[in-house]
Amino acid sequence: xxxxxxxxxxxxxxxxxxxxxxxxxxxxxxxxxxxxxxxxxxxxxxxxxxxxxxxxxxxxxxxxxxxxxxxxxxxxxxxxxxxxxxxxxxxxxxxxxxxxxxxxxxxxxxxxxxxxxxxxxxxxxxxxxxxxx
Numbered sequence: 001x002x003x004x005x006x007x008x009x010x011x012x013x014x015x016x017x018x019x020x021x022x023x024x025x026x027x028x029x030x031x032x033x034x035x036x037x038x039x040x041x042x043x044x045x046x047x048x049x050x051x052x053x054x055x056x057x058x059x060x061x062x063x064x065x066x067x068x069x070x071x072x073x074x075x076x077x078x079x080x081x082x083x084x085x086x087x088x089x090x091x092x093x094x095x096x097x098x099x100x101x102x103x104x105x106x107x108x109x110x111x112x113x114x115x116x117x118x119x120x121x122x123x124x125x126x127x128x129x130x131x132x133x
Contacts, residue, residue: 007051078116
């Protein structure tokens, strides 16, 4: 098995075990159950980020080889980070039964990605304008 497959087996195993313990704890100590869920979620995200490091390096070299601006890479990574953080926050809110707050966080995340991407949209519009002239 390759590196990715082993990571996925570890992550899914960790998630299933944590979910089982969380269900057991929920009846007696719900605060510990919530803490366990949050801690395992952060651990899994950390594992994903470390496993994705080669992917980020490959993408950076791809952008460098094609002569794309470093600004585009920053926009991509910032948007990806916003999406991950938003997803974690929304899932945590939903786990606690706060679906209305989760919906607001999703809206805020979408707006944040849009704001981060505005320079890219500006570049696209300039290219279109240049082609039309």
